[in-house]
Amino acid sequence: MQHFGHAVMPQATHDEQAMEDHFIGMRMWAVRNLDPLDKRLLNEVVVPEIEARTGDRPRNSAAVRTPLEAHPFHRFWLSLNFQYQDRIWQSIGGSIDRQYDTLRDVVAAHDVTPSGTLTLDPDLNPPRYIDAFDHHRMPGSYHVETADDDFRAGAMYDRFATTYLRNHNGGWRNDGRGHTIVSHVRDFYPDLAVERILDLGCSVGHSTVAIAAGFAGADVQAIDIGAPMLRYAHARAEAMGETIHFSQQNAEATDFPDASFDLITSSVMLHETSASAMRTIFAECHRLLRPGGVMVHLEVPPRREHLELWEQMRCDFESHYNNEPFMAAISRTDFAEVAVRAGFDPADVRVGYRKGVTEPRVDREDFFTAGDPEGRTMLGSWYICSAIKR
Ligand SMILES: C[S@@+](CC[C@H](N)C(=O)[O-])C[C@H]1O[C@@H](n2cnc3c(N)ncnc32)[C@H](O)[C@@H]1O
Numbered sequence: 001m002q003h004f005g006h007a008v009m010p011q012a013t014h015d016e017q018a019m020e021d022h023f024i025g026m027r028m029w030a031v032r033n034l035d036p037l038d039k040r041l042l043n044e045v046v047v048p049e050i051e052a053r054t055g056d057r058p059r060n061s062a063a064v065r066t067p068l069e070a071h072p073f074h075r076f077w078l079s080l081n082f083q084y085q086d087r088i089w090q091s092i093g094g095s096i097d098r099q100y101d102t103l104r105d106v107v108a109a110h111d112v113t114p115s116g117t118l119t120l121d122p123d124l125n126p127p128r129y130i131d132a133f134d135h136h137r138m139p140g141s142y143h144v145e146t147a148d149d150d151f152r153a154g155a156m157y158d159r160f161a162t163t164y165l166r167n168h169n170g171g172w173r174n175d176g177r178g179h180t181i182v183s184h185v186r187d188f189y190p191d192l193a194v195e196r197i198l199d200l201g202c203s204v205g206h207s208t209v210a211i212a213a214g215f216a217g218a219d220v221q222a223i224d225i226g227a228p229m230l231r232y233a234h235a236r237a238e239a240m241g242e243t244i245h246f247s248q249q250n251a252e253a254t255d256f257p258d259a260s261f262d263l264i265t266s267s268v269m270l271h272e273t274s275a276s277a278m279r280t281i282f283a284e285c286h287r288l289l290r291p292g293g294v295m296v297h298l299e300v301p302p303r304r305e306h307l308e309l310w311e312q313m314r315c316d317f318e319s320h321y322n323n324e325p326f327m328a329a330i331s332r333t334d335f336a337e338v339a340v341r342a343g344f345d346p347a348d349v350r351v352g353y354r355k356g357v358t359e360p361r362v363d364r365e366d367f368f369t370a371g372d373p374e375g376r377t378m379l380g381s382w383y384i385c386s387a388i389k390r
Contacts, residue, residue, distance in 0.1 A: 005172035007239040008106055008232065010096050010159045019091040020163050023084045027164075030080055038077045039310040042068055047309070060304075061312035068313065082321060085164075089139060092159045096152060107151050110235035118234040119247040126225050127250065129274045129326070137323050142203070142226035154204045154232020161206065170210075170358040173240075177267040178210025179360050180382055181296050185214075185263065187364040188350065188386065189294050194218050198261045198288060200251040200281065201225075201269025205233040205244060207298075211265055212242045214360055218263075221256070223249040252280040259290040267298045271330045278333070282342035289389040296386040297335070301353060303383060304331045335385035344387040353381040 004011055012020060046068050050058050058064050068074050096103070111118070126143045134141045138160065142153055162172045169176035185192060194215045199208040202222035212220040222244050224230050230246045237244045249255060251269070264285045270278050285295040302315045315331050318324035339349045352370040361367065368384075 005162065006236060008103070008110065008155075008158075008235045009162075009172065010092070010099060010103060010155050012095055012159075013098075016091060016095040020088060023087045023091065024163055024166065026080075027084045030077075030084070034077055034080070035314075038074055041071060041073055042310050042313065046071070058309065061309060061316050064309060064313065065316070078317070078321060081317065085322070086137060088160060088163060089137065089156070092156055092163065093139060096155050096159070100152065103151070103155060104149070107149075107231060107235040110238040114234065114238050115243040116234060116237055117245045117247075118230060119245075120227050120230065121248045122227075124225070124248055124250065127252070127273075127277065129272070129277060130225050133323050133325075135272055135323055136318075142224070142229050145228055149231060150228045151232040151235070153226055153228035154230075154236075157229065158204045158206075158232065158236065169206075169356065173209070174206035175210035176356045176358045177298055177382065178207030179214070179357050180354055180384075181207065181211060181265050181267060181298055182214030182360045183357055183362060183367065184296055184298075184354055184384055184386060185294065186360060186362045187368065189388065192262060192292075192294055194262045196261045196263075197221065198223070198254075198256070198264045200264065200266040200285075201272070202233060202246065203229050203269075205237050205242075205246075207265070207267040208233070208244055209237055209240055209242045212237075212244055215263070220244045221261075222246050223251060223254060225250060252277055252284060254284060254288065256288055258287055259293075261288050262290060262293045264288060264293070264295040265297070268300055270297055270299055271324065271327050274326060275329060275333065278330075279338055279341060282338050282344075286343040286389060291389055294386060294388050296384060298354075299330065299335075299383045299385075300327070301381050301383045302331045307331075335383075339385060339387045343389075345390055348390065349385070349387040351383070351385045354384050355381050 042064060046064055047058060050064065050067060130141065130143060138156060140153055144153065161174050165174060195218050197211060197215060197218050197220045199211060199222040202208045202224050205222060208220065208222045227248055230248055234246050273281065289295060302311060304312060307315065316328050319328040335351050336349045340346050352368050355367050
């Protein structure tokens, strides 16, 4: 069998690959063919019905949820979205169980003479927003361990992200977000001397590896709540030849001393934390940055104010049905206000959309925009909040 990706990546048999392809194909078919029909149902049937009944145009997705969900076609759309994702998890879960012992040996082999480190904290209690449910219905979420030295969650996440995003975020490396962060730093903070980096909520290190490569020679620390993610991340980084120091910590209260870092990053972590945790994390970033240091947080794009009604509903779907309870709220959160409350000067905070790239690219004008002047949605971009500490 031809090896796919890096040395630690779970490998699919012919039949497992066919199953993954089937469900991802189903997803892409639905996006292309059913999403436009659901949008027409909303705009051409449901909205006019509401206008006729109330005399008012519905202003946001909350106002259309109940009438839209009363339509059989939309219920079909909802259940289909639910289905294919669960089936991909199931298919990948079975594949990992089949090869778990082999993978365990591969993970262990990468910890024999590592260049990076792994520090776990068995006493760390995951916050409620992590352990109360399975994120995006990933069985066991990021932290559950069912065996000694369990890395299953990391293996699941790596394989799922590769399947789900296919070639949209850098292929099997899934490093587009990391490259986007590196590009952002080069564009807006070209004089920043980067010797110490901290990546928060690193997961399996998809973005961390790209950030480490982008600032070669820097000391890179990466933290996450989930021990299984970190064990896998450590082996994966070693397999990919990057020196990264992973530790199990809560981004709200780390054990690093004040002013430890030149650059602090996070990538699609904040939408999985609560609103109050996000404030605490920004304050922790302020504490951990040295004067002149920079934080960069990259998030999933939808800003409520830039989305049409159907896209707002699509974002709500994540919260209502896909175990992303904070997604809808974060699309309304004023990141700049959170940064200022955490101690950053308003003049030093920058928010906007940045087109995703799969290799670092310095192109500030084309690649960063505060909003969408033409009212189109900014899907295909990431939303970034960055700030420099005085
Ligand atoms: C979607 S994943 C992040 C993916 C990764 N940053 C990337 O770009 O590929 C979110 C991660 O954030 C972690 N996380 C959430 N809240 C955290 C917290 N308070 N402290 C540390 N990690 C956290 C989760 O355990 C999970 O692994």
